[in-house]
Amino acid sequence: xxxxxxxxxxxxxxxxxxxxxxxxxxxxxxxxxxxxxxxxxxxxxxxxxxxxxxxxxxxxxxxxxxxxxxxxxxxxxxxxxxxxxxxxxxxxxxxxxxxxxxxxxxxxxxxxxxxxxxxxxxxxxxxxxxxxxxxxxxxxxxxxxxxxxxxxxxxxxxxxxxxxxxxx
Numbered sequence: 001x002x003x004x005x006x007x008x009x010x011x012x013x014x015x016x017x018x019x020x021x022x023x024x025x026x027x028x029x030x031x032x033x034x035x036x037x038x039x040x041x042x043x044x045x046x047x048x049x050x051x052x053x054x055x056x057x058x059x060x061x062x063x064x065x066x067x068x069x070x071x072x073x074x075x076x077x078x079x080x081x082x083x084x085x086x087x088x089x090x091x092x093x094x095x096x097x098x099x100x101x102x103x104x105x106x107x108x109x110x111x112x113x114x115x116x117x118x119x120x121x122x123x124x125x126x127x128x129x130x131x132x133x134x135x136x137x138x139x140x141x142x143x144x145x146x147x148x149x150x151x152x153x154x155x156x157x158x159x160x161x162x163x164x165x166x167x168x
Contacts, residue, residue, distance in 0.1 A: 007101040008032070008041040010118035011079045012050060014103050015150050018077060021053050041101070047148055056156045060163065062145035065136075069107060070162045074155055078104040079148035080115075082138040089134050093119040099143075107132070 009029040016023050032049050034042035043059045050057035062068050062078065071078055079101055082089070086096045094100060106114035111132035120126040139145060151159045 006040045007118045008043070008046050008079075011101045011103045011116070012046050012148070012150075014116050014118070015077055015079060015148075016050065016053055016055075019055060019150070019152050021055075023053070041099070043146075043148065047150070050148070050150045055150050055152055056159070057148060057150040060147055060149050062140070062147050065107075065111065065132075067162060068104065071149070071159065072104070072106060074151075074158045074162070076149065076151050076155055076159055079150070080104050080139050081143040081146040082135070083142040084134075084138040089130060089138050091128055091130060093117060093121060093125065093128075101148075 006025065006029050009032050010025050012032070013023060013025045013028045016028070028049060029040055032042065032045040033040055034045055047057040047059055062071075062080075068078060080103075082100050082102060083098055084092070084096060088096075100119065102118070103116040104113055105116060108114065108129065113130045113132055113135040115128050115130060115135075116126050117128045118126070120128070149159060
C-alpha cells in the first residue's frame with residue numbers, strides 16, 4: 001500500500017545489503033518513518049539508521065562528475081535525490097517526480113549513469129542506465145546534487161578526502 005512512498009528506505013536497504021547488512025525494506029521503512037511529518041523520506045532519519053547499522057553516513061551535495069566518479073571508484077554507491085518532468089529522464093519507471101531517490105552504482109564510459117531505481121515495477125527492471133545529461137539535470141541542477149553517502153570503516157578516510165578536495 002505504500003510502495004510509492006518508500007524510495008528512501010528502499011534505496012537505503014540496497015546500500016545496507018551492499019555492505020553486508022542483512023535487512024529488508026519493510027524493517028528499514030519501519031525504523032526510518034517520521035511520525036511527525038508522516039513520511040519515510042526524512043533524510044536525517046535514514047542516514048541515522050545507516051549509522052546505527054555500523055556505517056558512516058551523512059547527507060551531502062555532489063558537485064561534479066569527478067566527485068561522483070571518485071566515490072564510485074572507491075566503492076561507495078551514492079543515494080541520489082532526483083526530480084524531473086515528463087520526458088526529461090527517459091527510461092525511468094516514473095513519468096515525473098518532485099522527489100525520488102535512486103542508488104547510483106556506476107557510470108558507463110560515455111558518461112551515462114547506472115542506477116538501482118526502487119520505482120521499477122519488478123526486480124528485473126531495478127537496474128537502469130540513464131542518459132548522463134538527463135540524469136545530471138534531474139540531480140545536480142534540480143536537486144543540487146543532494147545525496148546520502150554511506151561508507152564502511154575501510155572506505156571512510158577516502159570519502160573524507162574526496163569531500164575535502166576541490167573537484168568543481
